[in-house]
Amino acid sequence: MDEATRLAHAYLAREVALGLEFVPRSVRPPPAPPARKERPAAVRQATDRPAVQALSDLLIEPEIGAASSLTELRGVLGDCSRCKLHGGRTNIVFGVGDENAELMFVGEGPGEDEDRQGEPFVGRAGRLLTDIITKGMGLDRADVYIANVVKCRPPGNRNPEPDEIVACEPFLARQIAIIRPKVLVTLGTFATQALLRNRVPISRQRGNWHDYNGVPVMPTFHPAYLLRNASGKRLVWEDIQQVMERLGLPVAKKG
Numbered sequence: 013m014d015e016a017t018r019l020a021h022a023y024l025a026r027e028v029a030l031g032l033e034f035v036p037r038s039v040r041p042p043p044a045p046p047a048r049k050e051r052p053a054a055v056r057q058a059t060d061r062p063a064v065q066a067l068s069d070l071l072i073e074p075e076i077g078a079a080s081s082l083t084e085l086r087g088v089l090g091d092c093s094r095c096k097l098h099g100g101r102t103n104i105v106f107g108v109g110d111e112n113a114e115l116m117f118v119g120e121g122p123g124e125d126e127d128r129q130g131e132p133f134v135g136r137a138g139r140l141l142t143d144i145i146t147k148g149m150g151l152d153r154a155d156v157y158i159a160n161v162v163k164c165r166p167p168g169n170r171n172p173e174p175d176e177i178v179a180c181e182p183f184l185a186r187q188i189a190i191i192r193p194k195v196l197v198t199l200g201t202f203a204t205q206a207l208l209r210n211r212v213p214i215s216r217q218r219g220n221w222h223d224y225n226g227v228p229v230m231p232t233f234h235p236a237y238l239l240r241n242a243s244g245k246r247l248v249w250e251d252i253q254q255v256m257e258r259l260g261l262p263v264a265k266k267g
């Protein structure tokens with residue numbers, strides 16, 4: 013990244029921190045999505061609606077917008093040093109799963125286990141997410157796609173900072189554009205607020221459908237929260253059942 017881009021990112025991070033988060037999509041047309049599988053009319057219609065665009069998109073590197081596959085996008089990311097998180101990471105945690113997934117989960121950022129293994133959601137919380145996918149939804153983990161808002165571990169598992177989000181979010185946005193899932197599930201407060209660009213508590217957002225550039229979003233609690241608050245599992249199951257219905261998956265009755 014050259015100096016001008018770095019300065020612009022810092023400026024935008026300040027604007028984001030001040031609460032200025034959106035500009036009309038018409039300021040800069042998005043790159044044409046790659047030709048992909050047909051989606052139901054309702055989803056196509058939603059995708060065609062005018063949407064809003066993050067300020068960071070204005071400075072998106074052309075190579076990010078031009079990447080037409082996850083492999084290409086991973087190549088553009090390279091040995092990334094676009095934000096200060098690069099200094100403390102062991103591995104970049106790009107994302108894992110099916111490029112054609114109909115369901116995509118988005119978390120906050122890698123933890124210690126994820127940083128060590130280079131794969132999202134592999135620790136205790138990750139095993140719980142895997143149970144939700146396999147035992148709850150009847151899918152394989154490989155059927156879905158799992159990614160985070162930032163791809164390097166924040167020190168001490170703190171929340172990612174605005175400049176880090178501004179630097180990394182274009183890669184998540186492009187992953188979503190390439191995968192074009194039918195449903196996005198955001199896990200926890202941070203991922204939900206980052207994707208939906210609000211400050212509303214997760215307890216008030218979960219259980220209701222939202223929209224991310226035409227993709228239906230179901231926020232739910234982070235699996236790590238469920239490890240501390242088992243009572244939240246019932247609510248997550250309710251959210252996941254809504255997702256299953258939207259995807260046309262058979263909803264098994266839980267005992």
Ligand code: SF4
Nearest residue numbers: 092095098163164180
């Ligand atoms: S968090 Fe994202 S932008 Fe920052 S160094 Fe890691 S990959 Fe690059």
